[in-house]
Amino acid sequence: MDSLIPLHALKPGQRAVIRRLDTPEPLRRRLLELGLLPGEAIGCIGRSPGGDPSAYELCHAVVAIRRQDAAKIWIFTGEGNTSGTDE
Amino acid sequence: MGLTSKAMGRGALDANLTPKTAASEAVIALAGNPNVGKSTLFNALTGLHQHTGNWPGKTVVSTQGLWHSGKHLWRLVDIPGTYSLVADSAEEAVARDFLCSGDPADRPDAVVVVCDATCLERNLYLVLQILETGLPTVVCVNLMDEAKRKGIVLDLPLLEQRLGVPVVATVARKKATLEGLASAIEGTLATHRPLPAPVTYPSAMERAISRLHPLLHAAGAGTNSRWLALHLLDGTVPPPETEPLATAITEQQARLAEEGLPQDAVATAIKDTAHRLCRGVIRYTAAKEPADRRIDRVVTSRLWGYPLMLLLLAGILWLTVVGANTPSQWLATGLFWVQEQLTALFRALHAPEWLHGALVLGVYRTLAWVVSVMLPPMAIFFPLFTLLEDVGYLPRIAYNLDRPFARCHACGKQALTMCMGFGCNAAGVVGCRIIRSPRERLLAIITNSFVPCNGRFPTLITLITLFFVGVGSGATLPAALLLTGLILLGILATLLMTRLLAVTLLKGEPSAFVLELPPYRPPQVGRVILRSVLDRTLFVLGRAAAVAAPAGLVIWLLANIPVGDASLLTCAAGVLDPFARLMGLDGAILLAFILGFPANEIVLPLVLMTYLSGGTLTDATDLSQLYQILTANGWTWHTAACTMVFSLFHWPCSTTLLTIRKETGSWRWTALSALLPTLLGMAVCMLITAVAGVLGV
Numbered sequence: 050m051d052s053l054i055p056l057h058a059l060k061p062g063q064r065a066v067i068r069r070l071d072t073p074e075p076l077r078r079r080l081l082e083l084g085l086l087p088g089e090a091i092g093c094i095g096r097s098p099g100g101d102p103s104a105y106e107l108c109h110a111v112v113a114i115r116r117q118d119a120a121k122i123w124i125f126t127g128e129g130n131t132s133g134t135d136e
Numbered sequence: 137m138g139l140t141s142k143a144m145g146r147g148a149l150d151a152n153l154t155p156k157t158a159a160s161e162a163v164i165a166l167a168g169n170p171n172v173g174k175s176t177l178f179n180a181l182t183g184l185h186q187h188t189g190n191w192p193g194k195t196v197v198s199t200q201g202l203w204h205s206g207k208h209l210w211r212l213v214d215i216p217g218t219y220s221l222v223a224d225s226a227e228e229a230v231a232r233d234f235l236c237s238g239d240p241a242d243r244p245d246a247v248v249v250v251c252d253a254t255c256l257e258r259n260l261y262l263v264l265q266i267l268e269t270g271l272p273t274v275v276c277v278n279l280m281d282e283a284k285r286k287g288i289v290l291d292l293p294l295l296e297q298r299l300g301v302p303v304v305a306t307v308a309r310k311k312a313t314l315e316g317l318a319s320a321i322e323g324t325l326a327t328h329r330p331l332p333a334p335v336t337y338p339s340a341m342e343r344a345i346s347r348l349h350p351l352l353h354a355a356g357a358g359t360n361s362r363w364l365a366l367h368l369l370d371g372t373v374p375p376p377e378t379e380p381l382a383t384a385i386t387e388q389q390a391r392l393a394e395e396g397l398p399q400d401a402v403a404t405a406i407k408d409t410a411h412r413l414c415r416g417v418i419r420y421t422a423a424k425e426p427a428d429r430r431i432d433r434v435v436t437s438r439l440w441g442y443p444l445m446l447l448l449l450a451g452i453l454w455l456t457v458v459g460a461n462t463p464s465q466w467l468a469t470g471l472f473w474v475q476e477q478l479t480a481l482f483r484a485l486h487a488p489e490w491l492h493g494a495l496v497l498g499v500y501r502t503l504a505w506v507v508s509v510m511l512p513p514m515a516i517f518f519p520l521f522t523l524l525e526d527v528g529y530l531p532r533i534a535y536n537l538d539r540p541f542a543r544c545h546a547c548g549k550q551a552l553t554m555c556m557g558f559g560c561n562a563a564g565v566v567g568c569r570i571i572r573s574p575r576e577r578l579l580a581i582i583t584n585s586f587v588p589c590n591g592r593f594p595t596l597i598t599l600i601t602l603f604f605v606g607v608g609s610g611a612t613l614p615a616a617l618l619l620t621g622l623i624l625l626g627i628l629a630t631l632l633m634t635r636l637l638a639v640t641l642l643k644g645e646p647s648a649f650v651l652e653l654p655p656y657r658p659p660q661v662g663r664v665i666l667r668s669v670l671d672r673t674l675f676v677l678g679r680a681a682a683v684a685a686p687a688g689l690v691i692w693l694l695a696n697i698p699v700g701d702a703s704l705l706t707c708a709a710g711v712l713d714p715f716a717r718l719m720g721l722d723g724a725i726l727l728a729f730i731l732g733f734p735a736n737e738i739v740l741p742l743v744l745m746t747y748l749s750g751g752t753l754t755d756a757t758d759l760s761q762l763y764q765i766l767t768a769n770g771w772t773w774h775t776a777a778c779t780m781v782f783s784l785f786h787w788p789c790s791t792t793l794l795t796i797r798k799e800t801g802s803w804r805w806t807a808l809s810a811l812l813p814t815l816l817g818m819a820v821c822m823l824i825t826a827v828a829g830v831l832g833v
Contacts, residue, residue: 070400075572076648081403082219083650084258094429098441099539102548104432104653108258111428111653113535115542118648 054126056091057103057119064092065124072121080122084108091124160202160211162325167231167266168250169259170217171654173278177250177308178214181205181317185667186214197566198230205318213244221265221363222372236269236360243360246272246324248317253283253290253305254655256418260410267301267334268366270359272324275303276317281310282655287422295417300331309660333362335409337402340395344369344388351381370402428655432532441536448529449623452520454616457597460512461612467508475500494692497749502688503681505741509762511677513594514737519668521559526659530555534651542646544631545638547571549651550580554630557587561792564589565799573647579634581796582809585788586630586816588623591736595783596622598740602763603776626784633812641808683735687742690731695749705746719821720778720828722770729782734790739783774828778821785817 053068067089070077084107085091092106102115114122166174175186175195182201195216203212218228221236235247249266251259256277263275277292296303302320307313336342348365355378357364367373368385369392375385398404434440475496482492524530530552538548549571557564564584571577588596600618605611638644694705702710709723716726728742744762747769766775787810788796797806 072648076650078222078403079219079648079650081400081407082222082261083652084261084407086400086404086407095433095436096438097436097535097538098438099536100438101542102535102538102649102651104436104535109255110258111432111655113538113548113649113651113653115538115649118650 052125053123055120056093056105056114056122056124057116059091059093059103059105059124059126061093061095061103063126064090065126067091067122068125069123070121071123072118076118080114083112084110085112085122160209162208162245163211163213164203164321165234165244165247165271166212166214166250167235167247167262168217168278169219169252169262170652172217172250172252172259173308174214174217174250175199177276177278177306177314178212180308180311180314182212185671198234205321208318208322210321218262220262221269222367235266235271236363243271246274246321248274248276248321250276250278253277253279254286254288256290257410257414260413261406263299264334264406264409265363267299267331268360268363270331270362273301273331274317274320274324275299275301276306277303278306278308280305280313281307282657286426287420289419289421291417291419295413298413298417299334335406337366337405338397340392340397341366341369341401341405344392347388348381348384351384355381366402426655431656432653435529435532436536445533445536446620446624448524450616450620452517452524453619453623454612455520456513456517456593457601457615457619458612459516460594460597463512463515464508467512468504471504471508475504490696493696494689498688498692498745499685500688501748502684502691502738502741502745505744506684506738507677509598509740510591510594510737513597514590515669517593518559518590519665521555522664522668523659523661526657526664528654528656531651531653535653538649538651540631541634542649544635545644545646546579546634547573547576547646548649550576550583550630550634553580553584554587554627557584557589559590561585561587561589561788562795565792565795568799573644575642575644576647578800578805579637579642581799582637582805582812583630583633585792585809585813586633586785587626588784589736589789589792591789592783593619595736595740596780598762599776599780602766603771603773622780622784629785629813629816633816679735679737684738684741687731687734687738688745691742691745692749695746703749705749709746718825719782719818720774720825721782721821722775724769725775725779725782729786732789733787736783736789774824778824781820781824782817785813785820787814 054065056065056067059065067085067087069087070080070085072080089107094104094106094111096103097113102113103119104111104113166178168174178184178199178201179186181203184199184201186195186199186201195214198216199214201212201214203210213234215231215234216228218231221232235243247266249259249263251263263273267273275295277290280290283290290305292303292305302324304316304320305313306317337345345362345365348368349361352361352364355376364373368375369389371389375382435444478496478500479492482496533555534548534551537551541548541550550568552570553564553567555564556567561584564587565581568577568580568584571580596619597615600615600622604618605615691705694708695703697704699707705727709727711723712726712730713723716723719726724746725743728739728746731742732739744765747765787793793806793810796809797803800806
């Protein structure tokens with residue numbers, strides 16, 4: 050079984066694959082529109098000076114998400130998912 | 137938001153989407169995700185000067201313009217950026233309502249969906265949704281130059297073949313690349329035929345859609361019936377009350393629930409389609425990390441993030457102080473020379489003394505003060521600020537400042553609207569539409585005027601120069617630093633007041649914060665400077681003529697209408713004086729703030745006018761005499777400090793207040809927005825005065 054971790058646990062420089070969104074509406078739809086869909090690759094590229102929010106790379110764009118929201122997004126960082134953004 | 141009268145006046149908010157007019161042959165909507173260059177494209181096609189900026193959510197109201205494309209005259213409508221047609225913010229609702237309106241007469245004749253070539257697949261999500269509305273569509277893949285720089289290779293003919301609608305590549309900043317767009321639209325308008333459904337949904341969903349289809353048709357839905365069916369089913373469009381449609385929808389919804397469709401079936405189906413369409417269309421050839429990431433690592437780093445923001449702010453203010461000095465002197469010398477000539481002319485014509493007084497000493501002299509003292513700092517600060525906006529730095533400010541704002545139970549995007557407030561508070565208030573949560577939006581609206589707008593900077597700069605660094609000392613750096621300090625005070629007040637409101641009148645937890653950080657773009661330096669100087673100059677001159685001239689006349693009349701032994705002006709200032717003294721001001725200053733209600737630009741000129749009409753000094757011909765005029769009327773550093781604080785914290789100008797009324801729909805919130813800064817300003821001024829009194833300075 051996959052062991053899922055929340056998105057905020059992803060450290061800058063790490064990549065993962067999105068598995069599940071437990072965020073309430075309408076945030077859920079907002080994230081879907083931005084490409085945060087199960088199966089998509091996501092990478093953490095940094096944190097803001099205050100430590101929150103963090104910036105994530107997704108669909109070749111950069112999106113900032115707060116820790117409390119990222120905690121409801123579940124990702125998988127398995128072998129083979131650590132490189133590449135597409136294909 | 138541009139500071140042109142169009143963008144900031146109340147007229148901008150009234151920009152109704154009444155598309156069809158006799159003048160144009162067709163109405164073309166410009167749709168697209170936020171920050172893909174729609175406004176730049178709109179400007180290039182219409183020749184208008186809609187303000188552009190590199191951050192998502194910049195366009196919050198629709199703008200229209202005429203596009204002469206060779207043989208055709210089209211009406212182009214630039215609608216606010218949106219990620220999808222399911223709207224949950226005010227600005228997105230504008231887009232959705234315009235494209236999906238039930239009445240075919242209200243819909244545009246065609247849509248140009250502007251896409252970002254650097255993340256085309258994500259943009260297709262909106263393209264597919266718009267195709268579903270059945271509107272004739274042209275896909276415009278913009279920012280091709282950026283994609284090329286990033287090593288992204290696109291096979292657009294293949295995409296065109298798969299989508300079945302024209303796909304055109306453009307670089308909105310380069311006009312030559314826009315030619316293909318006109319012919320694509322022309323072709324689409326000429327051969328309007330129904331499009332095949334672009335997205336196939338799970339079979340249960342498709343079945344439900346086809347059940348609703350005939351009913352919708354019978355109810356009068358046109359080409360958008362598939363879109364309508366889909367969104368009636370997932371509840372994002374409120375169901376009609378008419379039968380048999382209402383029952384049919386409930387029935388189909390129940391059936392879908394029974395079949396246990398996954399929660400994101402629709403979104404997933406669209407995403408999958410976009411992914412399939414892009415296979416073989418997009419190729420990434422660059423292996424190295426984009427420069428944006430390296431810049432962001434510094435700009436948003438724990439170590440450099442905040443210092444860099446301060447440094448940029450101080451830098452911009454320093455350039456403003458340095459740059460404004462000389463032109464101010466020139467303007468003053470020139471304009472007061474003209475005044476002497478006017479006086480000579482009036483004398484030569486034997487014009488009555490009251491006419492000369494009212495027109496030259498009243499109207500003209502106030503205008504001259506406004507232009508010479510206020511215009512240069514504005515004309516420098518604004519383009520510099522616009523350059524930062526053009527590069528894409530503003531979203532980073534919001535990203536850096538989200539944490540402090542979250543602590544105040546507000547949204548990081550308030551940092552963006554606060555920055556817009558530096559340009560103009562009215563524009564900042566309109567900009568608050570980018571904040572989704574109504575509570576957080578109200579917080580941002582009410583606290584917007586705690587940062588000084590472009591109309592208040594010159595007052596602050598002048599007073600700092602005169603009283604804190606010394607005239608002619610050339611000490612521009614301390615002046616800039618003091619000004620930075622004042623602005624930080626404004627930002628601190630913004631945060632404190634936000635927090636105060638968040639625990640009292642506007643209670644609530646911070647909502648979610650999702651902000652896209654767009655790629656950095658080289659700024660269009662020439663264009664920014666030209667437009668902001670031209671627009672700004674014309675705007676200030678226009679406003680000066682409209683507001684300062686009558687105010688100058690009023691001041692002159694007040695000064696020359698006798699009441700007993702004194703003039704009306706002396707009486708009015710005298711009435712205000714005792715209260716004003718408590719705040720370290722005097723009656724004339726408070727009167728100027730009150731008369732300056734229509735525009736903050738005229739406060740300091742009005743103070744000077746009041747003093748001059750009092751006869752202490754009858755003439756002033758250049759700026760170096762400013763200090764003398766003020767000190768002769770009892771100004772000390774303490775008066776200057778209190779005037780600056782009160783300039784920072786007092787009621788917003790009338791334009792801003794009317795905008796707040798319009799945006800909140802409530803006089804109560806408007807009153808609060810005026811009351812809060814005024815009370816704070818009074819309190820701080822009184823505190824300064826009390827402390828200064830105790831210390832005996």
